[in-house]
Amino acid sequence: MARDPIAELVNQLAKLPGIGEKTATRLAFHILGAPASYARDLAAAIIQVKERIVLCSRCCNLTEADPCIYCGSTRRDRSKICVVERPTDLRAVEATGEFRGLYHVLHGVLSPLEGIGPDDIKLRELITRLQDRDDGDPVDEVIVATNPSTDGETTALYVSRLLGPLGITVSRIASGIPMGGDLEYTDKATLGRALAHRRTI
Amino acid sequence: MPRLDVCAPAIVLRTVDYGDRDRIVTLLVAGHGRRGAMAKSARASKKRFAGALEPLRVIEASYIDRDPSRLATLTSAEVIEHFAGVESSFDKTSLASYATELTRELARDGVPDDDLLNLLVGHFRALSTGAETLDTLEDLHTTFVLRAIDGAGFLPALAVCARCHRDVDASTQWRFVPEAGAVCAACRRPGASGAEVMPPTLRFLADRALRSSGAPDAPHVRVRARSVLRDMVRGMLGRDLKSAHFLDMVLR
Ligand SMILES: [Zn+2]
Ligand SMILES: [Zn+2]
Numbered sequence: 335m336a337r338d339p340i341a342e343l344v345n346q347l348a349k350l351p352g353i354g355e356k357t358a359t360r361l362a363f364h365i366l367g368a369p370a371s372y373a374r375d376l377a378a379a380i381i382q383v384k385e386r387i388v389l390c391s392r393c394c395n396l397t398e399a400d401p402c403i404y405c406g407s408t409r410r411d412r413s414k415i416c417v418v419e420r421p422t423d424l425r426a427v428e429a430t431g432e433f434r435g436l437y438h439v440l441h442g443v444l445s446p447l448e449g450i451g452p453d454d455i456k457l458r459e460l461i462t463r464l465q466d467r468d469d470g471d472p473v474d475e476v477i478v479a480t481n482p483s484t485d486g487e488t489t490a491l492y493v494s495r496l497l498g499p500l501g502i503t504v505s506r507i508a509s510g511i512p513m514g515g516d517l518e519y520t521d522k523a524t525l526g527r528a529l530a531h532r533r534t535i
Numbered sequence: 536m537p538r539l540d541v542c543a544p545a546i547v548l549r550t551v552d553y554g555d556r557d558r559i560v561t562l563l564v565a566g567h568g569r570r571g572a573m574a575k576s577a578r579a580s581k582k583r584f585a586g587a588l589e590p591l592r593v594i595e596a597s598y599i600d601r602d603p604s605r606l607a608t609l610t611s612a613e614v615i616e617h618f619a620g621v622e623s624s625f626d627k628t629s630l631a632s633y634a635t636e637l638t639r640e641l642a643r644d645g646v647p648d649d650d651l652l653n654l655l656v657g658h659f660r661a662l663s664t665g666a667e668t669l670d671t672l673e674d675l676h677t678t679f680v681l682r683a684i685d686g687a688g689f690l691p692a693l694a695v696c697a698r699c700h701r702d703v704d705a706s707t708q709w710r711f712v713p714e715a716g717a718v719c720a721a722c723r724r725p726g727a728s729g730a731e732v733m734p735p736t737l738r739f740l741a742d743r744a745l746r747s748s749g750a751p752d753a754p755h756v757r758v759r760a761r762s763v764l765r766d767m768v769r770g771m772l773g774r775d776l777k778s779a780h781f782l783d784m785v786l787r
Pocket of ligand 1: 392393395
């Protein structure tokens with residue numbers, strides 16, 4: 335038996351992250367009240383994103399063309415790879431304009447407490463890429479830019495342990511007191527880390 | 536039930552993101568046992584609980600408890616002790632995570648268990664400041680697991696036969712039955728499960744249940760003890776811990 339179409343739309347929208355039943359209902363009625371062309375464009379955009387976006391075979395970034403614009407570019411520094419958790423993190427790093435190297439997207443982080451191991455994220459792809467010295471990029475440094483959470487740190491430590499034998503320098507993005515922060519109100523763990531990783535000026 | 540304001544040391548046993556803004560945490564709280572709490576806006580504003588809603592550190596948690604059958608509301612959380620030695624080592628992080636997950640399984644909602652909390656904090660401290668070789672790391676790990684299981688009342692017999700209580704010695708064959716422990720040849724039930732185990736392995740484990748270091752043991756004893764310990768946890772929970780995979784990466 336076919337479901338009531340409004341209920342079905344609410345049900346599908348409510349599966350989106352951060353969308354509860356109430357918001358889903360509001361969105362459903364918004365779509366219902368909009369011109370038919372809007373509904374068609376929205377549906378087409380959703381289908382297109384699934385049909386046309388693939389994972390880059392080198393860096394696992396989401397892309398329409400494989401290799402992606404970073405891997406395919408001749409103007410990037412091919413000796414550095416910045417490892418990030420998600421495609422949105424790649425965009426954040428790119429937006430700084432401070433990094434001109436290549437990327438690798440893990441699509442997650444290791445989490446001992448949740449049983450997420452090396453085979454559950456795109457780590458094997460990173461190793462394969464780095465071992466492929468003939469055909470691959472002359473990488474001498476891997477910068478791990480996972481979040482400064484327990485799982486992000488665990489992932490960084492694991493990458494370092496994995497790449498050590500390949501003779502590649504593994505570095506970690508700095509973490510500590512944010513700009514505009516206040517030492518007095520910084521938690522012990524963050525302040526301790528900031529002190530441990532201080533730099534000469 | 537009246538509103539209860541709690542402010543006590545705690546350890547985060549798990550975090551689960553909820554929606555775009557919030558985070559649900561499972562805590563082991565001093566004097567209050569295991570407690571689930573909602574950390575409103577924990578993800579939206581990094582300032583609110585800055586760094587405190589992560590496992591492997593001791594925090595001071597303040598929360599409002601209105602109904603034990605529902606999530607408490609976390610009002611503040613502050614790191615009071617962190618373990619730099621653990622944070623900077625993959626091996627130590629893996630072992631500390633395994634200990635945290637075992638604690639999560641053994642702790643009970645609303646049942647105070649400060650012995651378990653203190654055991655876990657002591658374990659983090661020992662991992663962080665000492666233990667520079669893999670053997671000493673494993674000794675700390677083994678002692679923690681045995682003591683945690685013992686505290687929960689599930690420690691199987693290791694120094695004597697679980698059935699007739701004769702001392703473990705070399706005069707007979709021994710088997711390890713996960714739910715009971717060491718069983719001598721005379722007490723073994725025909726067709727019963729349980730792998731053969733040598734007396735030195737049982738003595739090694741019995742010794743580690745009491746203290747985290749002792750006489751050095753042959754590598755094969757250590758390896759065998761490792762699998763008996765795993766059988767013990769599996770027998771108690773009916774499955775492996777999720778972090779067991781990380782343990783295997785460390786203790787090879
Ligand atoms: Zn790419
Ligand atoms: Zn017996």
